[in-house]
Amino acid sequence: GDGNIRYYEVSMEKPHLTYLTEYRSYNPQKGIGIMPKRGLDVSSCEIFRFYKLITTKSLIEPVSMIVPRRSESYQEDIYPPTAAAQPSLTAHEWLSGMNRGPIMMSLRPGSELLDSQTLPPERPLSNSMVQVSPQPLEPMKQPAEDGDQAPFSLLEEKLAKWTAEHHLGEKSCLTNGFDVFECSPPKTENELLQMFYRQQEEIRRLRELLIQREVQTKQLELEIKNLRMALGQL
Structure with missing residues (x-):
């Protein structure tokens, strides 16, 4: 919480x-x-x-x-080598008892993979460990040609629906039923204070709406990226 x-x-x-x-x-x-x-x-x-x-x-x-530093150059001290996406062991090697450190990579743009760091020597299998033979993976079924674009069409429909819903409030800028652009200038101090508070409320509401839109946009972009990566592996 x-x-x-x-x-x-x-x-x-x-x-x-x-x-x-x-x-x-x-x-x-x-x-x-x-x-x-x-x-x-x-x-x-x-x-x-x-x-x-x-x-x-x-x-x-x-x-x-x-980190509050200049971003013109690569800051090597705050980016030590980190684990790469490539595995250092196959499933068969791991099941046979091998132990090896991860393949490291530098975060410097354009750098190549580093040598894997070796952990303690390979651990032998104890008697209590059951020998498990690797099972072949079942081939992944290819989706039907008609359904290849289904995930993207669903995302497009979701994006269009979300855009239409959130553009309804852009036709008129109202604050509690009060149009801030089609009003006469305040004549008294009381009217001025009311106008001020209404505009403050409108600014707060627009900021919240902007944050929600940014989060929704990033979430949709992430879904599209994940779907493309998933379809690319098929």
């Missing part, structure tokens, strides 16, 4: 844990996911990106942790 994310720096020297900053939000979170290091934007010195599931709004909000 906590909506805050605290940000610390871990070092080998005392004090080993240093508080840096904190992300505060009034919306409680139901769950949170973390982007792998290789998906971060190193050009903006982004070192963490969280995806927070907001319970009250059923939305996924991206939260980035940015």
